[in-house]
Amino acid sequence: MDFSFSEKEELLRKSIAEFAKREIAPLVDKMEAEGGFAPELIPKLGEMGILGIITPPEYGGNGMGHVAKTIAVEEISKVCPGVGLTLEGHYVCTYLIQTFGSEDQKKKYLPRLTSGETLGSLAVTEPTGGSDVAGIQTMARREGDHYVITGRKCFISNSHVATIHATLARTGEGPKDFAVFIVENSFPGFSLGRKENKMGLRGATTGEIILDNCQVPIENLVGKEGDGVKQVLATINQAARPSMAAVAVGICYASLEEAARFARERVLYGKPISNLQAIQFLLADIYAQAEAARLLTYRAASLLDQGQPADIEATMAKYVACEAAFQCARWAADIHGGYSVIKEYPIERLFRDAWVTIPSSGTAQVAKVVLGRYAAKNF
Incomplete structure (x- = not known):
């Protein structure tokens, strides 16, 4: 059991952190004001190799794997969790195609999705x-x-910025009559509906996709009819929930950094409030929750890289990390006091972002149903 990162992974973390500060941080205020992802980041994310981090090299990716993906999403989410959610929405599309798609589908779509030409949903x-x-x-x-x-599809991450959508539809009235289709914006009958005005994670675009007698070539059926639910559930467990957990871990550590910085700089009674035991207790709580969330999240990612089942571990990581993100942001807000509601302070945004992670990619209650059933059966 090794809890350390490799030299290559540490270099990746450093390069992604520098990229996020250089390219994403200057756009945060714009994305917050407009309530959506900044499309000008797409080619930059592609050039950095971030969009193809779990995709094999033969399809345009770099195949670094799930731990590397978690590092990338965590570091980006420290700067802008909304962009982390954008990546989560993209990875679920690439994962589904590379795992369940035909060779022709992989060759046609994955290079476009990994290069920075476009995003997926x-x-x-x-x-x-x-x-x-x-x-x-x-x-x-x-x-x-x-x-x-x-x-009509709703609450779709990347709805208005992606052009390739892995779409679940019924093919009959039976309980297993579902299939996934690769749908492009250019297909006749495809259109976009409303774009949601979210409370948090405003750096991600969320909205509706409308399919009105949309014509999809038969070769865009992924697998066969009847495979749809199985494909989607596997993708949610192995790509969506671990990525959402990584977003939450980024929020945990961003909250810790903001809280510690504020506590050192805020002077009351002639000394920094970081010297006060009450403040130190809050910092200790944030730190412990952040570490616990990170360990669960990287355990799930490591299992996936080893090709081992990780459905329960990914669900637990998503549940615990998102709850921890909200609690960490709350405690960090307590340290900030009245400053926590001022938009010039990042904790105001992080608090809103943390709240929105909880229902994203499956609510906390859905996660607890999954975990509770497993515990009742196996312990």
């Missing part, structure tokens, strides 16, 4: 179903050499 959630897959109503029917898909 996973379009599953609808007004009538998300975690409840049975409630999904988007329907795909076969007509000759293509499928015609009709439905």
